[in-house]
Amino acid sequence: MRNLIGLAVGLLLLASCDRPESPAEAPAPAATVFSHSMSADLSGYYMPASEVRIGKWSFDHVFVGQAQEFQAWEGGSRSGTFGPVMLQFDDVTSPMVQTETGEARSVTARVLPTAYSVSDTYINFQGRSPELGLVRFDGVLDPGALATSRRNLGDEGVVVTGRLTVGDAPAQTVSLRWWGGD
Numbered sequence: 488m489r490n491l492i493g494l495a496v497g498l499l500l501l502a503s504c505d506r507p508e509s510p511a512e513a514p515a516p517a518a519t520v521f522s523h524s525m526s527a528d529l530s531g532y533y534m535p536a537s538e539v540r541i542g543k544w545s546f547d548h549v550f551v552g553q554a555q556e557f558q559a560w561e562g563g564s565r566s567g568t569f570g571p572v573m574l575q576f577d578d579v580t581s582p583m584v585q586t587e588t589g590e591a592r593s594v595t596a597r598v599l600p601t602a603y604s605v606s607d608t609y610i611n612f613q614g615r616s617p618e619l620g621l622v623r624f625d626g627v628l629d630p631g632a633l634a635t636s637r638r639n640l641g642d643e644g645v646v647v648t649g650r651l652t653v654g655d656a657p658a659q660t661v662s663l664r665w666w667g668g669d
Contacts (some may be wrong), residue, residue, distance in 0.1 A: 523557040523571070523605045527630065531637075533610075533647050533663040541619070541653045544576040544596065549610065549624060549647075549663065557605070572605060572612050574598040574622055576653075588669055598622045610647065620654035626663065636665040 532548045539546035552571035560571045574597075581594035596618040604611045612624040626649025636642035647663040 520602045520604065521557075521561045521600065522603070523554075523561070525554065525557075525605060525607055527607055527633075528553065528637075529605070529607070529610075529628070529633070530667075532666045532668055533626075534666055536643075536645050536662040536664050539651065539659055539661050540579070541576070541656045541659075543578055543580045544619060544653070545579050545592075546651060546653075546661070547575045547577050547595070549574050549612070549626075551605065551610065560600075567599075568597070570599040570614075572600050572603045572610065574612065574614065574624060576619060578618075610649070621652075622654075623650075623652040624661075625650050626661075633665055637667070641666045 529551045530553045532550055534548045535546055550573050556571040576596045576598070577592040578594035578596070579592065581592045583590045584593045596616050598614040598616045598619065600612055600614045602611075602613040606628075607630055608628050610624065610626045610628060612622075614622050616622065626647040628647050629645075632642075632644050632646040636644055636646050641664075643664055645662040646665045649661055649663075650658045651661050652658040
């Protein structure tokens with residue numbers, strides 16, 4: 488029943504937006520709406536297939552959590568540092584530092600959601616950060632490509648295509664590959 492409600496909310500969001508066919512023209516979700524309707528595990532990191540830069544910021548990834556993380560967030564249990572969907576950017580002018588997984592930029596910006604709608608075939612996100620301002624991501628997910636990538640533990644193939652808008656910068660078309668993390 489919960490999946491049907493989530494699907495209905497997602498369909499209402501899409502219908503109210505007059506959603507265009509192209510992900511490059513897709514609108515951001517309505518503010519403060521959080522919904523998910525996934526029948527498969529989409530969790531992992533969705534990383535750009537090629538570099539995406541906005542000024543000094545490099546788009547690092549979209550993180551998608553597991554079902555229980557979506558349920559907790561939608562139930563009102565929210566963290567100031569973690570969300571079931573979030574985007575991360577790296578300041579390419581910041582020094583490199585050693586981390587437990589290798590070298591990384593010392594300054595990053597994590598963007599938590601102010602709205603999202605996620606299903607087996609799309610990821611729509613809106614958030615805000617002090618460093619970047621309003622951030623929107625609207626992507627179309629290819630379930631077959633994702634399944635292949637998950638079977639191969641991180642195939643280099645594109646699994647999401649979409650549009651990223653950061654602050655006042657022009658929207659950029661992006662292609663993302665999947666990685667399960669460490």
